[in-house]
Amino acid sequence: MMKYAKVIVDISLAKLDRTFTYSIPEEMRDSVRPGVRVTVPFGSRRLSGYVLELIEEPDYEADKIKAIAAVENGYAEVESVMVRLARWMKAEYGCTLNQALKTVVPVPREIRKRATRVEQVPELGKAEDGSLPPELNAAQKEAVAGILASYPKPALIFGVTGSGKTEIYMSLIAEMIRRGRQTILLIPEIALTYQNLSRFTGRFGSRVGVVNSRLSAGEKSECFRRARRGELDVMIGPRSALFTPFPNTGLIIIDEEHEGAYNSDTTPKYNAVDTARKLSELLGAGLVLGSATPSLESYTRALAGEYGLYRLPSRAVSGSVIPKVTVVDLRKELREGNRGIFSRQLLTLMAMRLQRHEQIMLFLNRRGFTGFISCRSCGRPIKCPHCDVSMTVHKNGRLVCHYCGHNVPMPDRCPACGSPYIAGFGVGTQKVEAEVKKLFPEASTLRMDMDTTSRKDGHSKILAAFGTGEADILIGTQMIVKGHDFPNVTLVGVLAADLSLYAQDFRASERTFQLLTQAAGRAGRGSVPGDVVIQTYSPDNYAVAAAARQDYYGFYRREMVFRSLMNYPPAGSMLFVLVSSEQEELAWKEAKAIAVELLSEADEKTSVIGPSDAGISKLKDQYRKQLFVKHPSRDRLLALRDGLLAAHGENVQMRLL
Ligand code: ADP
Ligand code: ZN
Ligand code: ZN
Numbered sequence: 001m002m003k004y005a006k007v008i009v010d011i012s013l014a015k016l017d018r019t020f021t022y023s024i025p026e027e028m029r030d031s032v033r034p035g036v037r038v039t040v041p042f043g044s045r046r047l048s049g050y051v052l053e054l055i056e057e058p059d060y061e062a063d064k065i066k067a068i069a070a071v072e073n074g075y076a077e078v079e080s081v082m083v084r085l086a087r088w089m090k091a092e093y094g095c096t097l098n099q100a101l102k103t104v105v106p107v108p109r110e111i112r113k114r115a116t117r118v119e120q121v122p123e124l125g126k127a128e129d130g131s132l133p134p135e136l137n138a139a140q141k142e143a144v145a146g147i148l149a150s151y152p153k154p155a156l157i158f159g160v161t162g163s164g165k166t167e168i169y170m171s172l173i174a175e176m177i178r179r180g181r182q183t184i185l186l187i188p189e190i191a192l193t194y195q196n197l198s199r200f201t202g203r204f205g206s207r208v209g210v211v212n213s214r215l216s217a218g219e220k221s222e223c224f225r226r227a228r229r230g231e232l233d234v235m236i237g238p239r240s241a242l243f244t245p246f247p248n249t250g251l252i253i254i255d256e257e258h259e260g261a262y263n264s265d266t267t268p269k270y271n272a273v274d275t276a277r278k279l280s281e282l283l284g285a286g287l288v289l290g291s292a293t294p295s296l297e298s299y300t301r302a303l304a305g306e307y308g309l310y311r312l313p314s315r316a317v318s319g320s321v322i323p324k325v326t327v328v329d330l331r332k333e334l335r336e337g338n339r340g341i342f343s344r345q346l347l348t349l350m351a352m353r354l355q356r357h358e359q360i361m362l363f364l365n366r367r368g369f370t371g372f373i374s375c376r377s378c379g380r381p382i383k384c385p386h387c388d389v390s391m392t393v394h395k396n397g398r399l400v401c402h403y404c405g406h407n408v409p410m411p412d413r414c415p416a417c418g419s420p421y422i423a424g425f426g427v428g429t430q431k432v433e434a435e436v437k438k439l440f441p442e443a444s445t446l447r448m449d450m451d452t453t454s455r456k457d458g459h460s461k462i463l464a465a466f467g468t469g470e471a472d473i474l475i476g477t478q479m480i481v482k483g484h485d486f487p488n489v490t491l492v493g494v495l496a497a498d499l500s501l502y503a504q505d506f507r508a509s510e511r512t513f514q515l516l517t518q519a520a521g522r523a524g525r526g527s528v529p530g531d532v533v534i535q536t537y538s539p540d541n542y543a544v545a546a547a548a549r550q551d552y553y554g555f556y557r558r559e560m561v562f563r564s565l566m567n568y569p570p571a572g573s574m575l576f577v578l579v580s581s582e583q584e585e586l587a588w589k590e591a592k593a594i595a596v597e598l599l600s601e602a603d604e605k606t607s608v609i610g611p612s613d614a615g616i617s618k619l620k621d622q623y624r625k626q627l628f629v630k631h632p633s634r635d636r637l638l639a640l641r642d643g644l645l646a647a648h649g650e651n652v653q654m655r656l657l
Contacts, residue, residue, distance in 0.1 A: 002056055004024065006053040008098060020042070089270055094268075154286070163315055173233070177204075182235070182247070209226060213238065254276055293513065293514040322550060361481075363495065387620060389619075467484075493533045496537070506566070575628065579626075609628040
């Protein structure tokens with residue numbers, strides 16, 4: 001029996017991110033193990049902490065060592081695996097061990113009676129219509145057999161939308177159940193729809209758990225408790241479901257692995273795909289990534305043989321074919337006198353589909369772009385006074401900042417030059433809807449964007465309504481293109497394909513390619529052949545052209561040339577440094593000091609870019625300056641980052657891209 005425990009106290013301060021030794025009272029010797037949360041005396045206070053290690057002999061004057069006060073109730077032990085995962089996260093993401101532990105071993109909460117909502121796990125456990133699984137086709141069988149034969153080697157399933165990836169996941173889950181092991185399935189939050197979930201509950205019944213961001217902390221804890229008690233075989237959820245404490249996780253599956261949503265935006269800023277890779281390694285579990293447009297990182301690993309690669313080039317349902325894609329050059333439309341939002345080609349197809357009572361999706365690509373107002377005289381956009389972003393016009397006529405919520409009535413004149421000629425540049429979803437209503441008054445529409453989905457369940461309600469045919473046309477931003485399956489949709493219109501090309505991000509082309517390919521994948525999922533119209537100002541751009549050809553590999557090759565040339569990931573490694581301050585001078589000064597520091601330590605392979613204004617140069621009254629550091633070695637950049645972290649304060653943030 002070990003008599004002492006090394007405990008990390010629960011204060012997220014870098015300087016306290018170390019262990020303290022406590023003695024373990026006799027009666028707690030059975031329950032105190034690494035990963036257990038305990039209450040300990042700390043100075044004059046009592047604090048919570050995690051046990052990291054047990055030791056036989058005190059490493060400190062024994063008579064000064066205090067005793068653990070209590071083992072916190074409801075905190076079942078996390079295997080040492082989670083503590084090891086947290087250590088890895090600390091090294092990888094530069095957070096404190098405490099922050100990492102809180103992420104991987106979330107603090108259990110009780111359900112507050114009043115807050116309990118039954119509707120949040122709708123009809124789970126109800127087996128749908130017999131649900132006999134279809135017999136797998138040859139490509140699916142090959143993937144399942146290959147993954148199991150090389151288990152636990154990670155695998156990438158590169159399959160077009162509708163190629164039957166989900167059926168593969170279900171076969172693998174069934175095999176895990178036969179082996180008495182559990183599966184964690186990550187799906188982007190936006191695709192956690194009743195439609196998608198019911199396929200799993202239909203097959204695996206009430207042994208499927210679902211977590212999503214609408215659950216209260218108590219409800220989520222309860223779901224995790226059920227997993228720990230062995231009452232579930234599968235946990236489905238967004239990135240935080242990765243930390244489900246199953247007794248014997250056998251497989252982690254990540255659907256739509258290329259999705260940006262797998263990056264956490266709060267500390268620790270972890271990437272769920274990379275973290276899952278580490279966790280599966282620690283657990284000796286399998287890892288399966290699925291996508292129609294794999295991230296360049298994953299595809300590169302697969303080509304290098306690190307992942308098994310399984311291709312599913314065609315749709316699973318016989319008769320369902322990849323849609324026909326047409327690219328329309330908007331510059332040409334304008335030259336020929338069409339000033340509208342819709343090209344003539346798209347209008348013709350819309351009229352035809354409406355007449356046949358088939359459904360249409362109109363996708364407005366606004367990633368990295370806001371439907372802003374600018375002055376036609378001086379050309380300046382109207383920006384939020386607190387943030388360096390353009391404000392967006394809403395239907396009620398007010399200008400709103402999507403970053404801080406600041407809103408003002410629409411001005412009559414340009415605040416910069418006084419000109420009365422100010423107007424919207426580009427279009428928003430509301431404008432598209434108004435235009436559709438004007439052109440096709442008999443058509444019914446649904447709109448899905450930030451405004452219509454801010455209410456709870458907003459987006460599942462809209463999707464459900466569209467799914468049951470309540471509207472002919474669904475208009476929306478990128479949220480409509482993610483993994484929803486509407487067999488009656490036979491036309492997808494992409495209104496302006498290029499906007500996302502201009503985002504200040506080296507991954508802009510990759511994101512554009514993914515969005516366009518995913519959007520195109522929405523058309524013709526049933527037996528009626530589908531059409532896709534991509535309207536663009538840059539028909540020759542390789543991301544747009546490759547998406548139109550549905551040519552992933554062509555895109556991959558072109559994009560990797562660019563990444564290699566620029567030493568961008570995955571060809572090289574890059575560290576992003578962000579300095580913020582309420583005073584612009586101070587932000588500059590610190591950013592420049594960091595640049596000097598970096599250059600003084602640099603070898604010939606290091607390049608430092610910047611400092612410069614960040615993409616958003618002011619946010620909530622904080623000025624933001626950025627630096628990029630490139631180096632072929634990731635470890636070298638991690639070391640540089642840790643050096644900077646130790647020397648600079650809270651106003652410097654760093655992330656490996
Ligand atoms: P993905 O996950 O790749 O988008 P799904 O697994 O959702 O693809 O499959 C798309 C459609 O094809 C679904 O309706 C599914 O039921 C059907 N399907 C998948 N595999 C088969 C199969 N082997 N035989 C018949 N239908 C299949
Ligand atoms: Zn002006
Ligand atoms: Zn603002």
